Amino acid sequence: MNIELINLIKKDYDVENSRIQMFVNLQLIRSVELLISEKYDAQIFRCPVHLSIGQEAIAVGVSINLQLEDKVVSTHRSHAHYIAKGGDLFSMLSELIGSPLGCCKGRGGSMHIFDKSVGFMASVPIVGSSLPISVGIALAEKQSNSENIVVAYIGDAALETGAFYESLNLAALKNLPILIVLEDNGYSTYSNKEVRWPDTKNVRATTEGMGIHYYSGSGDDVDEINTQISEVILNVRNNKPSLVHLDTFRRYEHCGPRLDDNLGYRESEEILSYIKRDPIEILGNKMINLDIISKTLLGDLVNKVNCYVEDTFTDVLRKNENYLKQFEMNY
Amino acid sequence: MGQTYISLINQAFDESLKNDSKVMLFGLGVGDIGAVFGSTANLQSKYGAERVFEIPLSENSVTGMALGLAMQGFRPVMMHQRADFSFTSAEQIINQIAKTSYMSGDVYKVPLVIRMIVGRGWGQGPTHAQSPHAFFSHVPGLQVVAPATPVDGYYLMKQSIASDKPVIFIEHRWLHQTTEELIETDQIPELFEAKIMKSGEDLTLISLSYGVIECIKIAEVLSEFNLNVEVVNLRSIQPWNKNTVLRSVKKTKKVVLLDTGHIEFGLTGEIAATIYSELFGSISNPILRFGLPMEPTPSSAALAIDHYPAIEKMLGEIKSHFGFKYELKEAINAFNKKFPYKSKYKDQPDVGAVGPF
Numbered sequence: 246m247n248i249e250l251i252n253l254i255k256k257d258y259d260v261e262n263s264r265i266q267m268f269v270n271l272q273l274i275r276s277v278e279l280l281i282s283e284k285y286d287a288q289i290f291r292c293p294v295h296l297s298i299g300q301e302a303i304a305v306g307v308s309i310n311l312q313l314e315d316k317v318v319s320t321h322r323s324h325a326h327y328i329a330k331g332g333d334l335f336s337m338l339s340e341l342i343g344s345p346l347g348c349c350k351g352r353g354g355s356m357h358i359f360d361k362s363v364g365f366m367a368s369v370p371i372v373g374s375s376l377p378i379s380v381g382i383a384l385a386e387k388q389s390n391s392e393n394i395v396v397a398y399i400g401d402a403a404l405e406t407g408a409f410y411e412s413l414n415l416a417a418l419k420n421l422p423i424l425i426v427l428e429d430n431g432y433s434t435y436s437n438k439e440v441r442w443p444d445t446k447n448v449r450a451t452t453e454g455m456g457i458h459y460y461s462g463s464g465d466d467v468d469e470i471n472t473q474i475s476e477v478i479l480n481v482r483n484n485k486p487s488l489v490h491l492d493t494f495r496r497y498e499h500c501g502p503r504l505d506d507n508l509g510y511r512e513s514e515e516i517l518s519y520i521k522r523d524p525i526e527i528l529g530n531k532m533i534n535l536d537i538i539s540k541t542l543l544g545d546l547v548n549k550v551n552c553y554v555e556d557t558f559t560d561v562l563r564k565n566e567n568y569l570k571q572f573e574m575n576y
Numbered sequence: 577m578g579q580t581y582i583s584l585i586n587q588a589f590d591e592s593l594k595n596d597s598k599v600m601l602f603g604l605g606v607g608d609i610g611a612v613f614g615s616t617a618n619l620q621s622k623y624g625a626e627r628v629f630e631i632p633l634s635e636n637s638v639t640g641m642a643l644g645l646a647m648q649g650f651r652p653v654m655m656h657q658r659a660d661f662s663f664t665s666a667e668q669i670i671n672q673i674a675k676t677s678y679m680s681g682d683v684y685k686v687p688l689v690i691r692m693i694v695g696r697g698w699g700q701g702p703t704h705a706q707s708p709h710a711f712f713s714h715v716p717g718l719q720v721v722a723p724a725t726p727v728d729g730y731y732l733m734k735q736s737i738a739s740d741k742p743v744i745f746i747e748h749r750w751l752h753q754t755t756e757e758l759i760e761t762d763q764i765p766e767l768f769e770a771k772i773m774k775s776g777e778d779l780t781l782i783s784l785s786y787g788v789i790e791c792i793k794i795a796e797v798l799s800e801f802n803l804n805v806e807v808v809n810l811r812s813i814q815p816w817n818k819n820t821v822l823r824s825v826k827k828t829k830k831v832v833l834l835d836t837g838h839i840e841f842g843l844t845g846e847i848a849a850t851i852y853s854e855l856f857g858s859i860s861n862p863i864l865r866f867g868l869p870m871e872p873t874p875s876s877a878a879l880a881i882d883h884y885p886a887i888e889k890m891l892g893e894i895k896s897h898f899g900f901k902y903e904l905k906e907a908i909n910a911f912n913k914k915f916p917y918k919s920k921y922k923d924q925p926d927v928g929a930v931g932p933f
Contacts, residue, residue: 349679349680350681350682352679352681353679353681359679359680359684361683366647367676369672371671374640374667374672376640377638377639377640377643378640378643378668378672379644380640380641380644381642381643381644381645381652382648384644385650386648388626389648408637411634411636411637412634415637415638
């Protein structure tokens with residue numbers, strides 16, 4: 246959770262309500278990603294970006310169940326995971342512009358977000374490679390008799406790497422407190438599963454066959470994810486390594502700031518069906534229907550979050566004014 | 577007589593495990609009856625299977641696991657009975673271990689050691705006899721050491737474990753049964769310090785690991801022909817101790833480099849380039865380089881004889897390259913007399929190991 250933002254809104258909203266908290270986080274991630282998308286052509290964010298738009302619910306539904314001391318290891322698509330774990334927006338945006346004020350002093354960029362201070366241990370963009378490291382982090386927690394767990398986010402293509410199977414074997418062998426969150430968006434860049442997985446592939450059988458507890462569900466309804474994870478995590482804290490397989494949808498292109506619906510590698514029906522399952526709308530509508538919040542107040546909340554993101558970005562530009570001048574070319 | 581290299585490695589592990597509860601040892605063979613050629617013997621029973629353990633055959637992920645442990649403050653030592661198996665974990669070593677501290681903006685320390693044993697002879701062949709010091713040295717963020725003597729092995733292992741940066745620890749199988757006395761001393765070598773094994777004015781021989789033993793033999797043979805040869809034991813490859821090397825070369829003006837790895841794009845080229853740039857015009861002869869040819873190491877004992885630079889052959893090339901006056905035949909006789917090969921076969925070390933190993 247972003248404490249700064251919560252403090253800004255607590256006067257007007259019930260920030261103790263978990264749905265309000267989750268909505269704020271979903272909107273925060275969405276707003277940040279849209280800002281990056283919008284400013285990208287201005288050449289300010291000078292590194293490859295993998296936006297999380299459409300996939301926000303998983304990061305938020307998982308992270309609301311985590312303590313500060315719990316550890317997270319992410320992938321190339323790290324923004325949602327970082328923000329949901331309580332990462333600092335100023336540090337992240339500064340990192341994306343390559344500034345020394347970034348969380349990795351500008352050395353990592355979007356694909357290598359590290360922030361130990363919030364338990365965000367690493368982002369590893371070499372697909373599959375995050376898992377062995379997560380196993381080691383989990384072994385350290387177990388060896389230290391802590392109650393902390395490790396969440397390792399992976400995408401569906403990680404199941405095509407050897408490291409996945411080696412790591413599941415190690416996690417089961419050592420009974421590690423590790424939760425693997427499989428964000429299955431169905432695509433590896435432009436390739437769907439038909440060209441990558443045999444028809445006979447069965448992720449549940451594979452996972453359980455390796456000695457890892459398997460759960461599956463939809464990755465769109467943050468409420469459902471929260472409920473599911475809160476149960477699974479009790480087992481993980483008792484050293485039962487688990488994998489949660491959630492279906493989701495990457496709205497934007499694999500890498501870059503744009504929609505790529507025009508390329509035709511995803512059927513328009515598929516795209517439309519997912520747009521109807523937008524995580525922010527699902528939770529927003531639910532809160533209105535349950536009388537948790539009025540439509541007007543919800544609209545105001547969205548505006549407040551957007552303003553917070555805009556203000557933070559302005560602050561990033563202001564504090565990095567001298568830095569930004571450094572790489573301007575003078576022809 | 578002293579202790580063997582392998583027993584001093586065992587002692588270094590024992591003392592490191594005793595002094596720091598964060599130290600862990602694992603790798604194939606660590607917990608089995610072979611105990612990685614005896615180097616991990618008795619450590620599991622002494623320190624428990626949580627700290628000293630056997631691994632599943634998943635070198636890549638176990639190497640990544642070592643990184644995760646190091647990021648959390650542990651000091652793992654991951655080991656390979658043959659260095660060649662570490663290539664399965666090239667991704668974790670090169671992309672992750674070498675770069676984590678840098679990428680995190682120096683937030684993480686990565687105190688881990690990857691111990692790699694280099695095979696030679698008795699049919700090791702193409703995939704069990706490689707010494708990867710040069711290509712790991714090419715990666716910023718890795719430290720690479722290759723100690724030659726038992727006492728070097730002892731101190732460098734302890735310091736590698738105590739280092740806050742990742743260390744690739746290269747250990748030649750033919751050194752394991754060599755012996756040396758560990759004498760209590762205040763003169764503990766620094767991790768990155770080269771050592772002058774023998775001082776001289778006429779020629780500098782520079783090498784690492786098992787090559788240092790061969791250089792010492794060459795130096796001792798040539799001393800019978802009134803040549804005072806200086807032998808530089810590099811000990812550390814990345815970073816390497818330029819000052820000690822350049823000081824020696826300034827004095828002798830003649831250089832021979834001997835590598836245990838392949839010759840092209842390797843250790844000898846890097847050191848030669850530095851000597852040429854730093855001491856241009858002040859050396860008297862072109863640098864002479866020895867190493868392995870650009871072909872995989874053969875398994876056949878007969879083929880391997882030509883693959884490794886034999887001391888007899890090096891004595892001949894040193895003579896003709898620098899125009900030294902000794903008779904090659906006499907030098908070879910002196911070598912055979914001074915260092916009679918105790919083994920009947922030349923594809924195994926003259927002390928200790930008898931194949932299979």
